[in-house]
Amino acid sequence: MTALRQATEVVDPVPGAGAPHLPQQPDLVQLLSPEGERVEHPDYSLDIGDDELRALYRDLALVRRWDIEATALQRQGELGIWASLLGQEAAQVGAGRAMADGDMAFPTYREHGVAWTRGVDPLQVMGLFRGVDSGGWDPLALGFNLYTIVIGAQCLHATGYAMGVQRDGAESAVLAFLGDGATSQGEVNEAMIFAASFSAPVVFFCQNNQYAISVPLERQSKVPLFQRAAGFGFPGVRVDGNDVLAVLAVTRAALAAAREGQGPTFIEAFTYRMGAHTTSDDPTRYRLASELEEWKLRDPIARLKAHLSRSGIADAAFFDSVDAEGDELAARIRSGTVDMPDPDPAGMFDHVYEEQTPTLAAQRAEFVEYHASFEGGEH
Amino acid sequence: MSTETLTIGKALNLGLRRAMEDDAKVVLMGEDIGKLGGVFRITDGLQKDFGEDRVVDTPLAEAGILGTAVGLAMRGYRPVCEIQFDGFVFPAYNQIVTQVAKIHARSKGKLKMPIVIRIPFGGGIGAVEHHSESPEAYFAHTPGLKVVAVSNPVDAYWGIQQAIAHPDPIVFLEPKRRYWEKASVDTDATPGPLFSSRVVRGGDDVTVLAYGPMVKTALQAAEAAAEEGRSLEVIDLRTVSPLDLDPVFESVRRTGRCIVVHEAAVTLGIGAEIAARVTETCFHSLEAPVLRVGGYDTPYPPSKLEEEYLPDLDRVLDAVDRSMEF
Numbered sequence: 214m215t216a217l218r219q220a221t222e223v224v225d226p227v228p229g230a231g232a233p234h235l236p237q238q239p240d241l242v243q244l245l246s247p248e249g250e251r252v253e254h255p256d257y258s259l260d261i262g263d264d265e266l267r268a269l270y271r272d273l274a275l276v277r278r279w280d281i282e283a284t285a286l287q288r289q290g291e292l293g294i295w296a297s298l299l300g301q302e303a304a305q306v307g308a309g310r311a312m313a314d315g316d317m318a319f320p321t322y323r324e325h326g327v328a329w330t331r332g333v334d335p336l337q338v339m340g341l342f343r344g345v346d347s348g349g350w351d352p353l354a355l356g357f358n359l360y361t362i363v364i365g366a367q368c369l370h371a372t373g374y375a376m377g378v379q380r381d382g383a384e385s386a387v388l389a390f391l392g393d394g395a396t397s398q399g400e401v402n403e404a405m406i407f408a409a410s411f412s413a414p415v416v417f418f419c420q421n422n423q424y425a426i427s428v429p430l431e432r433q434s435k436v437p438l439f440q441r442a443a444g445f446g447f448p449g450v451r452v453d454g455n456d457v458l459a460v461l462a463v464t465r466a467a468l469a470a471a472r473e474g475q476g477p478t479f480i481e482a483f484t485y486r487m488g489a490h491t492t493s494d495d496p497t498r499y500r501l502a503s504e505l506e507e508w509k510l511r512d513p514i515a516r517l518k519a520h521l522s523r524s525g526i527a528d529a530a531f532f533d534s535v536d537a538e539g540d541e542l543a544a545r546i547r548s549g550t551v552d553m554p555d556p557d558p559a560g561m562f563d564h565v566y567e568e569q570t571p572t573l574a575a576q577r578a579e580f581v582e583y584h585a586s587f588e589g590g591e592h
Numbered sequence: 593m594s595t596e597t598l599t600i601g602k603a604l605n606l607g608l609r610r611a612m613e614d615d616a617k618v619v620l621m622g623e624d625i626g627k628l629g630g631v632f633r634i635t636d637g638l639q640k641d642f643g644e645d646r647v648v649d650t651p652l653a654e655a656g657i658l659g660t661a662v663g664l665a666m667r668g669y670r671p672v673c674e675i676q677f678d679g680f681v682f683p684a685y686n687q688i689v690t691q692v693a694k695i696h697a698r699s700k701g702k703l704k705m706p707i708v709i710r711i712p713f714g715g716g717i718g719a720v721e722h723h724s725e726s727p728e729a730y731f732a733h734t735p736g737l738k739v740v741a742v743s744n745p746v747d748a749y750w751g752i753q754q755a756i757a758h759p760d761p762i763v764f765l766e767p768k769r770r771y772w773e774k775a776s777v778d779t780d781a782t783p784g785p786l787f788s789s790r791v792v793r794g795g796d797d798v799t800v801l802a803y804g805p806m807v808k809t810a811l812q813a814a815e816a817a818a819e820e821g822r823s824l825e826v827i828d829l830r831t832v833s834p835l836d837l838d839p840v841f842e843s844v845r846r847t848g849r850c851i852v853v854h855e856a857a858v859t860l861g862i863g864a865e866i867a868a869r870v871t872e873t874c875f876h877s878l879e880a881p882v883l884r885v886g887g888y889d890t891p892y893p894p895s896k897l898e899e900e901y902l903p904d905l906d907r908v909l910d911a912v913d914r915s916m917e918f
Contacts, residue, residue, distance in 0.1 A: 369658075
């Protein structure tokens with residue numbers, strides 16, 4: 214089926230669109246229907262080969278497998294906490310795969326799917342949630358910053374980095390991740406102002422997963438989030454965040470525009486956090502099970518799988534092999550997490566500064582001496 | 593040798609100019625720092641000579657300035673952020689404390705944060721609310737930051753260059769009411785280390801510690817005390833974090849008496865930390881408790897009252913009397 218949608222046409226492209234939090238969405242960019250059918254969009258096309266489609270499926274499936282294993286490991290006491298990305302795989306993989314070499318991503322703490330696409334070892338993400346460190350990967354080498362936990366703070370870093378890219382005369386773009394709740398933060402608004410004023414090559418990628426922990430979107434915004442961009446003076450696009458192809462196409466276009474000097478774009482990836490905010494959260498206190506059931510019908514992985522199967526791009530053997538690879542990945546994540554050594558206690562003193570101060574060096578020495586005083590004794 | 597008579601303000605301007613000449617990655621950011629040259633004219637003429645990409649008139653948003661500075665630093669730049677007045681740093685406080693200060697540790701040193709945050713600080717200029725504050729303790733209490741407070745044109749000229757060249761983030765406090773104080777600056781000299789205190793007047797009876805605008809007050813007090821036959825040793829701390837206290841300990845072991853002077857409120861201020869450290873290290877040398885002379889635990893008052901709030905020569909001398917008579 215090919216359906217050309219007019220921007221002004223009021224349509225209901227997804228089931229359950231009349232339910233709470235699922236408004237009519239005439240502006241939603243979609244290239245793959247929830248039933249797995251390719252649809253066309255007047256502004257966004259995607260020329261994509263079968264290999265790439267299968268690779269996207271593999272990304273989605275492996276990222277979900279990792280997420281499930283991480284949730285289980287937290288329940289078993291191996292992680293302090295886990296922030297699940299369940300339901301947001303397509304938004305993250307689509308955005309991550311839209312990036313080119315030299316591009317830089319600034320994630321929140323939930324961007325495991327983007328981390329995957331940038332080549333971060335899942336165990337380094339696990340280390341953060343286990344409490345071993347704050348994420349051991351090299352942000353500049355991978356083009357993927359460390360997770361930023363203060364809501365929205367990274368949007369300014371992304372904008373500043375993009376201002377640096379501009380000064381370098383480099384043809385790179387920056388992708389700033391944020392959630393729907395973050396759009397209320399002053400710093401996010403300041404980031405969009407700086408980005409607009411300096412025409413910085415940064416794309417704001419907002420995963421609207423409908424909730425900021427328990428608080429629904431209506432408390433953050435009285436207008437659809439993508440419409441906010443107009444107030445800052447740059448384009449805003451709403452994309453079906455559960456459609457990996459649409460996310461890929463929209464993000465690619467926005468990053469290309471940024472690289473070409475056309476300045477920022479705001480992308481609202483309309484999606485749903487199918488799990489809890491984190492493993493410490495209980496979503497049954499603030500949302501109905503029926504809502505979750507509706508969103509399950511739009512599952513980002515099921516829809517790509519349906520498309521691949523129906524169009525003959527992938528067969529059962531392919532899906533089985535991805536499942537097997539997922540189990541191997543999960544086993545590696547499990548053993549790697551459980552076997553992860555605790556950090557050296559004195560190490561906490563070592564990177565506070567590039568040039569350590571005498572005061573801190575003295576504290577470190579006292580600390581080491583204090584611990585050494587227990588050696589051989591009971592403590 | 594090239595020696596010029598410079599005000600603190602002009603010394604900072606020349607120091608910034610030299611830093612920008614020395615390193616093309618140095619970028620100045622702030623409100624009104626371009627065409628206007630800053631409300632105190634510290635960046636006067638720099639945008640004209642270095643261009644709008646290196647002397648950036650930012651939108652009016654302090655968190656935005658610091659947050660984008662973080663990104664620029666990640667990209668290899670050395671941002672020098674001007675906060676227009678001390679009381680306006682708080683919108684940026686989140687970025688400074690949760691990001692600027694912690695990113696080096698968070699990344700185990702993979703990300704460097706060579707950011708200088710210039711803040712004209714302190715009172716005495718007859719200003720309205722938020723224009724006369726001394727926020728140094730907030731920053732000195734934050735691991736990951738270093739805090740420098742200059743008191744004179746020589747330190748201003750060299751200190752700003754050393755701070756910009758330093759790999760860690762530095763809150764660089766400028767004594768705004770002393771911006772117009774003059775001194776001879778040898779611009780070819782070899783400067784001493786940035787994070788060091790310095791004895792600026794020798795004495796035997798009481799050790800008086802100060803930094804930033806209070807150094808001049810302490811020296812005036814020493815002058816007046818000398819007329820009464822009392823000999824004050826004055827130490828310019830120059831750096832608030834890390835504190836360089838070895839010269840202080842050496843001095844207190846001789847005098848047995850120590851007074852710390854700052855404009856900031858005394859409770860849990862820099863003086864409290866110094867009192868603890870001096871007591872821990874020089875306990876048996878002390879003839880009197882370490883005394884603090886500082887602002888009161890009130891919001892900075894309306895300007896008609898600021899002379900009552902700020903430490904002055906008489907309050908320092910009163911503390912000297914109390915120490916001597918203990």
